[in-house]
Amino acid sequence: MKILQKVAKEVQEATKVRLHGRNVERLLSAVLVTGDFWKIVDLSDLPVPAASEIVKRLVSEGILFIDDQENIRLTQKGVDLVNELGISPAQDYTCGACEGRGYPFYADKELYRTFVELAKDRPKAIRDYDQGSVTPETTVSRVLFLDSRGDLRGKDIIVMGAEDDLTGLAVALTRKARRVLVIDIDKRLIDFDNRIFKELGIDNAEAMVWDLRNPFPDDILGQFEVFITDPPETFAAFRAFIGRGIATLKEEGCAGYFGLTLRDSSIFRWKEFQEILINEYCVVITDIVQDFNHYMNWDYHPETRAAQIAPVKKNPTDIWYRSAWYRIETLPGFKRWNDPISDEVFYLDEEGSTT
Amino acid sequence: MKILQKVAKEVQEATKVRLHGRNVERLLSAVLVTGDFWKIVDLSDLPVPAASEIVKRLVSEGILFIDDQENIRLTQKGVDLVNELGISPAQDYTCGACEGRGYPFYADKELYRTFVELAKDRPKAIRDYDQGSVTPETTVSRVLFLDSRGDLRGKDIIVMGAEDDLTGLAVALTRKARRVLVIDIDKRLIDFDNRIFKELGIDNAEAMVWDLRNPFPDDILGQFEVFITDPPETFAAFRAFIGRGIATLKEEGCAGYFGLTLRDSSIFRWKEFQEILINEYCVVITDIVQDFNHYMNWDYHPETRAAQIAPVKKNPTDIWYRSAWYRIETLPGFKRWNDPISDEVFYLDEEGSTT
Numbered sequence: 001m002k003i004l005q006k007v008a009k010e011v012q013e014a015t016k017v018r019l020h021g022r023n024v025e026r027l028l029s030a031v032l033v034t035g036d037f038w039k040i041v042d043l044s045d046l047p048v049p050a051a052s053e054i055v056k057r058l059v060s061e062g063i064l065f066i067d068d069q070e071n072i073r074l075t076q077k078g079v080d081l082v083n084e085l086g087i088s089p090a091q092d093y094t095c096g097a098c099e100g101r102g103y104p105f106y107a108d109k110e111l112y113r114t115f116v117e118l119a120k121d122r123p124k125a126i127r128d129y130d131q132g133s134v135t136p137e138t139t140v141s142r143v144l145f146l147d148s149r150g151d152l153r154g155k156d157i158i159v160m161g162a163e164d165d166l167t168g169l170a171v172a173l174t175r176k177a178r179r180v181l182v183i184d185i186d187k188r189l190i191d192f193d194n195r196i197f198k199e200l201g202i203d204n205a206e207a208m209v210w211d212l213r214n215p216f217p218d219d220i221l222g223q224f225e226v227f228i229t230d231p232p233e234t235f236a237a238f239r240a241f242i243g244r245g246i247a248t249l250k251e252e253g254c255a256g257y258f259g260l261t262l263r264d265s266s267i268f269r270w271k272e273f274q275e276i277l278i279n280e281y282c283v284v285i286t287d288i289v290q291d292f293n294h295y296m297n298w299d300y301h302p303e304t305r306a307a308q309i310a311p312v313k314k315n316p317t318d319i320w321y322r323s324a325w326y327r328i329e330t331l332p333g334f335k336r337w338n339d340p341i342s343d344e345v346f347y348l349d350e351e352g353s354t355t
Numbered sequence: 356m357k358i359l360q361k362v363a364k365e366v367q368e369a370t371k372v373r374l375h376g377r378n379v380e381r382l383l384s385a386v387l388v389t390g391d392f393w394k395i396v397d398l399s400d401l402p403v404p405a406a407s408e409i410v411k412r413l414v415s416e417g418i419l420f421i422d423d424q425e426n427i428r429l430t431q432k433g434v435d436l437v438n439e440l441g442i443s444p445a446q447d448y449t450c451g452a453c454e455g456r457g458y459p460f461y462a463d464k465e466l467y468r469t470f471v472e473l474a475k476d477r478p479k480a481i482r483d484y485d486q487g488s489v490t491p492e493t494t495v496s497r498v499l500f501l502d503s504r505g506d507l508r509g510k511d512i513i514v515m516g517a518e519d520d521l522t523g524l525a526v527a528l529t530r531k532a533r534r535v536l537v538i539d540i541d542k543r544l545i546d547f548d549n550r551i552f553k554e555l556g557i558d559n560a561e562a563m564v565w566d567l568r569n570p571f572p573d574d575i576l577g578q579f580e581v582f583i584t585d586p587p588e589t590f591a592a593f594r595a596f597i598g599r600g601i602a603t604l605k606e607e608g609c610a611g612y613f614g615l616t617l618r619d620s621s622i623f624r625w626k627e628f629q630e631i632l633i634n635e636y637c638v639v640i641t642d643i644v645q646d647f648n649h650y651m652n653w654d655y656h657p658e659t660r661a662a663q664i665a666p667v668k669k670n671p672t673d674i675w676y677r678s679a680w681y682r683i684e685t686l687p688g689f690k691r692w693n694d695p696i697s698d699e700v701f702y703l704d705e706e707g708s709t710t
Contacts, residue, residue: 020687022608026505086509086533093462093499097452102644107448144448150381154441178441253377271639271686278633284626288643289457331626332375 003081007057016350017050018268025087027054028074031064032082032089035071037312038320043090045262048306048353055311070312094291101292101325103144105137112140115170118196122166123188127300130232130347130355131164131186132321135294139170142257142293142325146226149327151255152176155225158248161212161241162230162259163189169196171228172205180205181224185212212240213346215338216247222336224248228257230293230323232347232355233265238273240346243337246281246330254330256283259293261323264352281335283328292325306353321354358436362412371705372405373623380442382409383429386419387437387444390426392667393675398445400617403661403708410666425667449646456647456680458499460492467495470525473551477521478543482655485587485702485710486519486541487676490649494525497612497680501581504682506610507531510580513603516567516596517585517614518544526583527552527560535560536579540567567595568701570693571602577691579603583612585648585678587702587710588620593628595701598692601636601685609685611638614648616678619707636690638683647680661708676709 005021012019023046030043041051055072058064063078074082081087098104105112116136125131146152152171156179159168168182172193182193182205193207227248231241245256260273277283297316301307307315347355360376367374378401385398396406410427413419418433429437436442453459460467471491480486501507507526511534514523523537527548537548537560548562582603586596600611615628632638652671656662662670702710 020608021606022505029505088505088508088531090505091502091508093458093503095450095453095457095459097459098450098455098457100453100457102450102453102455102457103448104450104452147446148448150377150384150443150445153443153446176443251376253375267639267641267684268686270641271633271637274629274633274640278626278629282626284622285629285640285643286622286625287645288640290642329622331623 003061004085007054007061010057011050011053015049015053017047018266019050023050024054025085026090027051028082028087029090031072031074032087035067035069035073036317037072037310037314038316039318040072041263042320042322047262047264047266047351049309049351050266052309052311059311066312070314072311098141099137099294101141101145101289103141103148105140105144107144108140111143111170111173112136114173115140115166118169118173119166121192123186123192125164125298125300126186127303127355129164129186132295132298132354134165135296135319138293139165139167142167142228143170143174145325146171146257147174147176149255151226154178156223156250157181157226157228158183158220158224158245160227160229160245160248161185162228163193163207165230167228168205168207169193172197172202175202178204181220182207183210185209212244213341215340216244221247221338222250225250225254226257230259233261233269233352234346234349235272236341236346238276239337239339240341242277243281246283246334247336247338249330249334252330252332252334256328258326259323260326261321263321263323264354266351269351277328281337282333283330285326286329287325287327289325291322293323294319295321295323304354305348309353358416359440362409362416365412366405366408370404370408372402373621374405378405379409380440381445382406383437383442384445386427386429387442390422390424390428391672392427392665392669393671394673395427396618397675397677402617402619402621402706404664404706405621407664407666414666421667425669427666453496454492454649456496456500456644458496458503460495460499462499463495466498466525466528467491469528470495470521473524474521476547478541478547480519480653480655481541482658482710484519484541487650487653487709489520490651490674493648494520494522496647497522497583498525498529500680501526501612502529502531504610506581509533511578511605512536512581512583513538513575513579513600515582515584515600515603516540517583518548518562520585522583523560523562524548524551527557530557533559536575537562538565540564567599568696570695571599576602576693577605580605580609581612585614588616588624588707589701589704590627591696591701593631594692594694595696597632598636601638601689602691602693604685604689607685607687607689611683613681614678615681616676618676618678619709621706624706632683636692637688638685640681641684642680642682644680646677648678649674650676650678659709660703664708
């Protein structure tokens with residue numbers, strides 16, 4: 001395995017994204033089933049800068065080559081290496097019914113249909129705020145997940161800084177929550193939600209413009225039983241979205257939901273996020289469902305760092321960006337974090353690239 | 356909500372199982388959909404001693420009563436309370452295809468069929484070793500989960516102290532691993548596996564009697580890429596099964612799988628387990644899939660503490676005991692724990708009851 005560890009080390013030095021040898025192995029497993037760079041990133045669960053640099057190094061080692069269709073393929077030397085190391089093609093037994101989430105979106109067809117009809121007029125994802133919407137199937141499954149955990153009916157719910165997914169809208173559409181507060185930095189989304197709440201006579205829901213870099217006022221702190229969010233994977237954003245999300249919770253036994261991806265964060269950083277959750281915020285993790293959130297491709301992809309550093313020019317043709325769905329629960333002694341933060345390194349750092 | 360918190364506090368004092376008010380709320384949500392005590396335990400995700408004591412307290416408060424069919428039901432006072440607090444019936448949108456696991460067992464029908472045929476002659480679960488087998492669907496889904504994460508093909512795999520589930524057998528049946536070592540304290544299971552390995556000519560798998568209270572010898576430490584286990588939920592067993600599991604792993608980027616339940620452990624203890632994983636063993640948690648493992652009822656149920664402290668005499672008629680499926684990954688600096696442990700409080704403590 002020495003070659004894999006050598007490549008991991010070189011890529012780590014070049015990109016500052018932490019890696020281990022098995023990350024390189026996993027990328028080779030992906031190349032055995034697809035030549036598409038974006039599918040390779042998806043299957044190997046790696047930040048784009050790392051996956052891109054691994055491909056480039058393996059090309060210069062004569063293990064991979066890029067054919068004239070921009071497919072990434074093994075050379076004869078690569079085939080020999082893969083056979084020698086016993087590396088097998090990546091397998092995928094994900095459930096076709098629930099898309100691996102455990103809760104199928106079609107369990108509430110009426111909610112799904114209503115949501116899709118309303119979402120067709122949604123504001124387009126824009127780059128300024130790191131937007132990229134999840135599929136309607138993802139959004140509806142999030143609501144069914146909450147409902148199955150007793151985190152929907154009769155609850156006060158805040159949906160924070162992730163309304164490009166329209167999760168707040170979907171929660172409100174159920175009319176099962178006691179109160180829904182949607183906050184987002186993007187006025188287009190806030191206006192969109194408020195217009196629908198008004199048109200449909202949903203009077204327990206409201207949407208409000210808010211920049212999560214600022215501390216919450218007292219009328220939001222400690223007022224909710226459930227928060228939902230979807231932060232960029234920088235430490236500053238993790239605190240602004242999740243620390244502040246916890247600060248909105250009333251008491252012990254309340255729940256927080258958020259997405260965390262391995263496409264803009266290494267598994268090493270996940271451990272640091274988990275240390276913050278467990279040691280600093282004093283909450284417990286109850287669920288981590290990999291690949292729960294499926295993100296639709298965004299129009300501004302060609303402008304992103306991801307597109308610029310990719311080893312190929314070809315754009316993604318299918319869903320390749322996914323994130324895990326975390327649920328946390330507050331326990332006695334949990335900490336509310338609500339400091340102001342500067343906007344340095346808020347959306348993007350060395351492991352991120354899709355903003 | 357004051358009544359819920361009061362009951363939680365009283366039950367905590369009586370049972371020493373830590374609780375919060377929402378645990379009591381969740382139990383009432385369960386009573387709104389079933390009168391069966393074991394289904395109520397299942398839906399409310401509580402240790403049996405806590406669920407049992409909550410029912411007893413709510414009966415003495417005049418909120419619940421037990422009818423002559425031994426069903427647990429709300430009194431008029433209970434109905435009024437539930438309405439006043441806005442408590443809703445527990446919902447369940449679990450995927451019917453994969454049973455909520457994300458990977459459906461029928462994705463490999465041949466493995467499933469072979470496994471079921473062989474397992475029909477399995478040794479019966481006995482109480483001495485806290486045994487209780489998972490369903491064949493669970494066992495096969497575990498294997499598909501490993502395969503989907505690149506943790507099966509060409510890997511050296513150890514299955515530790517959980518062979519009542521025959522997971523080691525199922526892994527070996529795929530013939531995809533490089534090496535499979537099964538260890539268990541129960542000689543009946545070891546003989547069963549070794550006989551099948553011999554009959555089917557599976558020569559890369561072996562089974563060996565081992566008591567996990569004893570430290571591993573050098574020829575097991577640091578030899579594997581993947582461990583699988585399913586500990587009792589005491590701290591001593593957690594270390595013996597999971598600390599020692601991590602000690603078998605070769606290097607960074609290796610994986611461990613295990614079940615942890617909320618039927619024999621509170622969510623408070625889960626947080627302590629997570630502190631040990633993150634801070635002491637220095638691994639990262641990559642997956643927590645709730646209710647992944649479904650346990651078949653065991654013949655010795657009437658002899659268990661669970662049966663003795665239950666508020667009803669009626670035995671379970673359906674699956675009620677489930678556990679979450681954890682996956683962890685080693686990172687640089689991970690710690691191998693391999694100390695000897697005494698057998699005090701190994702199988703059972705204040706939160707456990709099903710041994």
